[in-house]
Amino acid sequence: MNTPHLPQPDTTAFPDLTRLIRPGDTVMWGQANAEPLTLIQALVNQRHALGRLRVFLGIGQSDLLRPEQADAIDFLAYCGSGTNRALAQAGVLDILPVHYSQFPRLIEQRMLRIDVLMLQVSPPDALGRYSLGLAREYLLPALRSARVILAEVDPSVPWTYGGPYLQASDFALMIPSSLTSVSAPASAPGPLETAIGRHVAGFIEDGATLQTGIGNIPDAVLAQLRDRRELGVHSGAIGDGIATLAQAGVITNSCKGIDVGVSVGGVLIGSDTVRRYAHLNDALELRGTDYTHSPHVLGKLDRFVAINSAIEVDLGGQVNSEVAGDRYVGGVGGILDFLRAAQSSRGGVPIIALPSTAGNRSRIVASLSGPVTVPRSDGCVIITEHGVADLRGLSLAQRVNRLIAVAAPEHREALERQARSR
Structure with a gap:
């Protein structure tokens, strides 16, 4: 940004x-x-x-x-x-x-x-x-x-x-206001984000209800959904990608079960695209956190697909979305609220999507370098540009190979050694 x-x-x-x-x-x-x-x-x-x-x-x-x-x-x-x-x-x-x-x-x-x-x-x-x-x-x-x-x-x-x-x-x-309001247009997704977006899109069926974060990866996912039908939105943030799909008729909110015909979010983050879409649009409602993140409300959504990112994932499936190195760059936020809702939703999918590396460091790691934001007991679908590791129903031993397979190739051998030593 x-x-x-x-x-x-x-x-x-x-x-x-x-x-x-x-x-x-x-x-x-x-x-x-x-x-x-x-x-x-x-x-x-x-x-x-x-x-x-x-x-x-x-x-x-x-x-x-x-x-x-x-x-x-x-x-x-x-x-x-x-x-x-x-x-x-x-x-x-x-x-x-x-x-x-x-x-x-x-x-x-x-x-x-x-x-x-x-x-x-x-x-x-x-x-x-x-x-x-x-x-x-x-x-x-x-x-x-x-x-x-x-x-x-x-x-x-x-x-x-x-x-x-x-x-x-x-x-x-x-x-x-005497200062120019700030917009946040996303940059165009590159090949890496596009590859992640294609993998994520494979889990999104017609009629699904989406929650996405903000940034290049969510926009890359949404860009892959233009051939879907009757999608819904219930999310914390709504940005340009959601606005574009809604204006194209892909998002209709006809199959959500609640708030039929209406996209629901908490905050708009994006460029003039999402501002123009939102203005006087009764097919979009912004609600309080006690509604957008409520377990009672989220529990009514079928086929709820929660798409979030993270800083790193360890070989047991624990997720850190807060700290990179010694710097606090992320947050707890709503990641666990939405992932657990997707876990319990009929036909839902809890997804963590992230690049396999940050600089020369692997983001699939043997041990987290920061706090556990999502515990391994909330096993999710982990997606990188190299593929999909669906951890749902897998034992700890089974998870190791699946996660190493979606790590960057240059880091897999080291991860295997670290896994054996542990």
Whole structure:
């Protein structure tokens, strides 16, 4: 994901936040495309006047937050993705390692206390209702519990369905956006991603309901599905690939069993393609995390195919999606919420798709170098550009050969030696 370098405008154009934000407050805002950039810049500019704060971050996409701002801000995040990596590398990012499905309860019960919620919203509709635009997910419990709600109206943000819809009176402060909203167009999949996409597509039948992450591999998978029929979507993130398939008539949501005719997601991450698709489109609804990641809801989906990525997989089938080397670059996120739902879904498939190498290192390893995000008891279908290792129903001994077969050829002999020695 490319990090945009935003211009630094005249700071006098920013609102005064000192009357609204108190020392010790925890501030939250939407992630990725849903970052309210003008409000974030105002907070950064005024951080010393505001007193020490804590901010809770999702995926970072702009370059407004920098390590030197830790002189007045404590950074907390559920992931090390995007521009959060610079904060993590500088040692100023603390991580909350919890499943995505737990966020609503943590916020509602104030175990994760959110005092100030800064929202990016669309312009109002004819009834004067402001849409939350590009994100709902964990913003909804914060909307109910925050002391102060601030809004930034961005004309490039689509008016999206799923509620809640807000009035001007709901905000302690409402300002127009004065910074260009960030888009995240994916680069075209290369041969490696295309090979992975073809293997994954072999598990997706007509009428399946999909969950995908974001990035080149999910887009490569979706690009292989243009000959499918009646697909559905229930996902945390929705991007350009989903929008393209929906506009082509491949995604109809006619076979989901719930939310028939409607794609469901939590956040839109992509380019103008997904923004145009989403605007005033009642065939797409953004919902809160307590719906998108709910075991009760997910349990109603048949043929649910969950497609996620990881940093490494060991020869027993354990998955690390958080740490690469000594750096926190991923997250727990919703990976286990969705994989377990796919495991239990009638006709479902839990998939981990990843390149076989990172630089000169194998991503199929004898032992994980980071934490166990997905335990071996949740054996999944592991896919690389070299093939498929379906671990479901296999013993530990059987898994070794299957996983070595999808490792890069130059690493297989070493993996075999390490397996024998263990």
